[in-house]
Amino acid sequence: MSDWRERIDAAAERIIERVRRTPVMTTRALAPDNFPVDLKLEQMQHTGSFKVRGAFNTLLSSDVPAAGVVAASGGNHGAAVAYAAAKLGCRARIFVPELAGAAKVALIERTGADLVVVPGTYSEALAAAQAWEIESGALQVHAYDAPATVEGQGTLFREWESQGLDADTVLVAVGGGGLIAGAMAWFGQYRKVVAVESEGCATLATALANGPDAEIEVSGVAANALGARRIGRICYDLARRQQIEALVLPDAEIVAAQRLMWQKLRQLTEPAGATALAALASGAYRPEHGERVAVLICGANPSPDPLG
Missing domain, CATH: 3.40.50.1100 (Rossmann fold)
Structure with a gap:
């Protein structure tokens, strides 16, 4: 794990002049019981994603x-x-x-x-x-299953900590697994990382149940962002080692979370960008008493483009 963190440190130094330091915020507007939720708005990154x-x-x-x-x-x-x-x-x-x-x-x-x-x-x-x-x-340039990709995505979580992240648990959407692999590589086991997937793109949950070579048939509202057929091996190995929880949600809950981000915060996301939030907003993930939860909002390219 220390090796991953050293490599993510090096990646952060390498790309610092090329990427945006995206904002963070705390809100009570998104969770069912109005408890505070920390957000990182990575959908404001260049090209609209991490x-x-x-x-x-x-x-x-x-x-x-x-x-x-x-x-x-x-x-x-x-x-x-x-x-x-x-x-x-x-x-x-x-x-x-x-x-x-x-x-x-x-x-x-x-x-x-x-x-x-x-x-x-x-x-x-x-x-x-x-x-x-x-x-x-x-x-x-592989989308998710390459060390340099995971190191780069890991800089997001390093940056979040430098901005004062104080959460016990971080919810992260999963497609091929590069993003959540970066989270696991940086946080190790000193913060709980929860994977959130759409029912049509549940690569990680499928692999954890059936082995790393298990494949899915891709479908659903998030398919054009989370639509890998198989989880990346880097992600799979980290997830097995850290025994993380993988939640699978129906499309309707993801669309509801996407709508909630717009209605409550006036933040536009694509379905994949709101997938992690859907676990909290729907009640699929229920924090323990006193547990502090953070959610990564990761993509802002809905289709069709609402402004053309």
Whole structure:
């Protein structure tokens, strides 16, 4: 664990001039019993998600070839890699599945990256990206299951602590597992980390029940952000070691949490961005008496784009 923390420290120093220090707040407006909840508003990060942290860390810690970089993504990771590549003067080719949605496709296109839309889901986009990596020699920037990605996402939780995080428990959404792997890598076992998944993208809960190679059929409102078929091995190994709890929620509760963020705080999120909050707002996660809870809000790219 100390090794992970040292690597996250190094990543934070590497990317500090490239990412936003996103705001935190405490509110009583979101939990059923009006108890205080700490939030980190990472949806205000560049490109609308935490993904730029891992993208910048990967590019800044690698020798990027003349062929540039390649990434597969449901949307947010692709936008982050494309943004980081543009800022660092690298070529980028991004493969996304059809379900990425017009808003995320447009976000990637605005960076100037070479965008390829692939029939199917994230898995098909990943296969196409891997084929391009072999053909071109481009550097693959994995969305979640690579040490540099996890280290970059871990800087989010390091930053949160530096902003005075005082929670016993942190709720984090899970797709492929890069974000929550960063949380587990940084916090170790001295803060409780709870995984929250949508019922159509429950990779971690499925793997914890059936083994690391278990796959799911991706579906649901958060599929274009959380839609990996299999949990990343880094995440799986950390989750098994730390024996974390994985909650699976129906789409209706996630949409309700997304709406709650807008109605109560005027914060716009995509379904994946509100997934962790849904566990608390719905009562699926019930804190013990005196337990202090924090929720990461992680994405702000709903589809369709409400402002076009």
